[in-house]
Amino acid sequence: MSFEVLNPGMLTLLQDSGRIGFQHLGITTGGPMDEHAFYWANRLLGNKPDAAQLEITFGQLQLQVNAATTVAITGADLSATLNDKAIQPWLTYTVKPGDVLAFGAPKSGLRTYLSVAGGFECEPKLGSCSTVKREQLGGLTGLGDALKTGDILPFTATTEFTEQRTPKWAIPDYDAPLELGVMPSYQHASFSHDEQMTFFTSEYEVSQNIDRMGYRLSGAPVKSSLDGIISEGIAFGAIQIPNDGQPIVLMKDRQTIGGYPKIGCLSSLGAGQLSQRQPGQIVTFSPMDVADAEVERRLFNRVIFG
Structure with missing residues (x-):
């Protein structure tokens, strides 16, 4: 009643x-970079919304199936195959013992989510299975390890299968131009009108320097009137502006405090869309009201949680 890891790929993590509830102790949240894709994978299978899944970054993962179950694949198109036959994301598939599920190079997006009926079984650490390598916390071992060859991923086998697919309106286009709403917050007022206009009218390129901690962007520099600030708590999606003026969007494995001025913050759904962009892709920003972000999230939660 498990999958066996034949090839762990570039970076595959249980999430x-x-x-939640430990940032005051310096422990970050972890969790799925793309909440939209993550929650849809569990919804397709009728799982609990927070059931543990695999987050597969850049592909190359290969799994051997040791028991019958149903899986859902959402997020990036990582050239997935089932027994060497191409399969598409945003659908469910039945698998049986001896099958091989594999992921290749990214066609669109960066991160695929693989959910199994009932969720993967994992011993929680501090209330969560989420893997944070930097903090050596979570995952199969509880020590923050990424998957490795030979790992066994347990689940409860099932022969029940109902084909499910994500509605077209809920499937993002990760190659489309991405405009992200920014809520004014933190040190927003320390950026002059001209600096804010520069930020909101410029194109920024996703750099090579991206990971689960943060996305460094390159483009027109912006400057705060502050040289620095007293370190303070940092939310998912906060946009730091360091001394070189190049924005850094802080992601799920971010540090819990930081001392750079922040021009604003993305919504969690917006940050999730950014997490699917590859180096070289372009993003732009526009002002966003907190109320609009709340409405967006409530509509999403209504679909996912009912």
Whole structure:
């Protein structure tokens, strides 16, 4: 009643909805970079919303099936195959013992989510299975390890299968131009009108320097009137502006405090869309009201949680 890891790929991590309530101790939340894709994978299978899944970054993962179950694949198109036959994301598939599920190079997006009926079984650490390598916390071993060859991923076998597919309106286009709403917050007022106009009218390129901690962007520099600030708590999606003026969007494995001025913050759904962009892709920003972000999230939660 498991999958066996034949090839762990570039970076494959067990994630649930995250480790909540420990940031005051310096422990970050972890969890899925792209909440939209993560929650849809569990919804397709009728799982609990926070059931543990695999987050597969850049592909190359190969799994051997040791028991019958149903899986859902959402997020990036990583050239997935089932027994060497191409399959598409945003659908469910039945698998049986001896099958091989594999992921190749990214065609669109960066991160695929693989959910199994009932969720993967994992011993929680501080209330969560989410893997944070930097903090050596979570995952199969509880020590923050990425998957490795020979790992066994347990689940409860099932022969029940109902084909499910994500509605077209809910499937993002990761190659489309991405405009992200920014809520004014933190040190927004320390950026002059001209600096804010520069930020909101410029194109920024996703750099090579991206990971689960943050996305460094390159483009027109912006400057705060502050040389620095006293370190303070940092939310998912906060946009730091360091001394070189190049924005850094802080992601799920971010540090819990930081001392750079922040021009604003993305919504969690917006940050999730950014997490699917590859180096070289272009993003732009526009002002966003907190109320609009709340409405967006409520509509999403109504679809996912009912």
